[in-house]
Amino acid sequence: MSSQSQLNTSQLCFEEKPLHVPALEELQNVIQGALLKNFKAASVSVGACPDLKAPQYGLVESGLGGKPTLLEVGGPPYLLPLVQRDKLYNIAEITRQIQGPGKIFAVGAGAGPYPIRSSNCEGIYNLSVSAKDELTNGSYTATVRGEHEECVLERIPSTEPRCALLLNLYLSRGEAGNVLKISAKQRKGELNFIECIRKGLEDHYGDQVVGLGGIFVIKKGAAHQHVMRDFSTTPIHTDDEVNEWLKFYEMPAQLNALGTLVTKEHDLDLRLQHFHSFSFSNWGGHYHYDTTPDIVEYEAYLNVAERVVRVDKPLATHKVGRD
Template sequence: MFAARLQNAVYLIIARVTLYERAMLTIGQVAPKASCAQLRLLSRVSTQHRSSRDFNERQQIENMSQSQLNTAQLVFEEKPLHVPTLEELQQVIQGALCKNFVCATVKVGACPDLRAKEYGLVESGLGGKATLLEVGGPPYLLPLVQREKLYNIKEITRRIQGAGKIFAIGAGAGPYPIRSSNCEGIYNLSVSADDELTNGSYTATVRGEQEECVLERIPSTEPRCALLLNLYLSRGEPGSVLKISAKQRKGELNFIECIRKGLEDHYGDQVVGLGGIFVIKKGAVHQHVMRDFSTTPIHTDEEVNQWLKFYDMPAQLNALGTLVTKEHDLDLRLQHFHSFSFSNWGGHYHYDTTPDIVEYEAYLNVAERVVRVDKPLDTHKVGRD
């Protein structure tokens, strides 16, 4: 229904542009012998066209700014995950990281208060009903964007987690209507038992002729994301977590890839998922921010990389997201973390660019299940790095 209305509006604009172009051609044909009355008439046509066009564009933007998919009509799929003890995961991850970093330690201990200034999250812990959530996916962005794919995070997470408090952190595409541009979403929000939204999320957008990265807080009342989303859900309760420190990378794998592949090698077909926060404390990392939606189809990872805007971003960066060892027959994205900073940097994590000095600190918890929402039926593997 929405797509049809949008298409009709576009056709209307095209028709009025055509009328306007004909009028301007007429001016060219009659000038310089056109009468003053003719010119006044054509000027009125031009003015009416511009006013009508501007009105319709404003209406479309306003309609889109309020738009979202009906959560009740989305398809939800759920599967359990293998849940090793934190002590078992400690040993597996320690072994993997030691192959890739000069210094690496993994401990099981109490989660620090993640509301502290250095972390900047809206809840204190990662405990309680730990769940991985994936909504949509890259096929809704590529080869061409499907703009109608706007989701209400508050409604989706409530349906998954049931009554009580919800804490959601992770990576996705930002709610583009509020920025009038495609953008990255760095999600950090909670929903109280009374359905009150606390939003500490950000968008990162490419702006201006210099293509600067602009990090902005998402309004506290904005519950949406667009196109694709990977979240770690919990009750935000204090409790034990994996406390990870890694310094001076000596291998080729990035921090998250090293952990994920170590788990995959150890557990094989048993699917394990983790989520939480990691902090780049020293050094710099290679990250991207999506430019505005491409008007030409994107079909390959090479074309994706030409479209994305890459930056080397300095520490400190706080990255939120999820990892899972297998797709679990749900077309899952295996790892996805977005970071924010306390300056103007934010984006999609790829790898560090200063291996000799880089320092990572992470707090992760193991998920009990994964929920897949609005899985693309026509899928592909492009744009999943």
């Protein structure tokens, strides 16, 4: 593919469904109850979002308010069993079509724009599009490099609006406002942090589909995370084969993870949870679970989404590669 190649946004299929939007105070109680089953200490409150542009968070906008929306583009069927290299998407154009006029703030997880790295890579997305369509890209890629297969974290330039293959974003105007402020320490259960929240919501709301997005920070401890190796030249058909192809690392705190969760697929073939983290060193990748339950500390700022938009949903789907 050429360095400027991308799919024509106007020719992609956009589908939209409303989400159930409980009050933050209601979500507070549900999530705290779920977390206390899985962590020795947990607290959830509703309050003003901290300035996410502050150095410890490192985002390009300050808040998570204003037209909160979940977006999923593409999906694992475009990666597995063999990559479909034409699946390059312009995030700025897609989010503009969804959010309409004004500023757009997007955070989340996807496959990175492989042409700029000459390799498959993870994308950790943190970007804004101004009302005049100026892109500010604070996103990163994480790539497996060299004979020692080191994790290399690199900024994506503001001249690069693309992702590849699959993407899960939380969209907003980046406005100040109330959010769910979550802290959890010392994991005692088997569920990872996001799984615990998502399953707690699913158990409570049943067929009412609830979606959240934002940031969580692993402040202490370490996490089991993967970075995709370069595209496989042989077909990958099972999760065992996926795990042989992925490169796993134990990544130390601090890790800042961005992404989305939703309680049901909503007949849109949605990925139920997807968070990628960056660091202030070389580490970045796809969050699976912490590996230091006795000392781990999580801090999260999440908001509830009003709707979900599905773009370029694969017609032929499968459930491989969705952990």
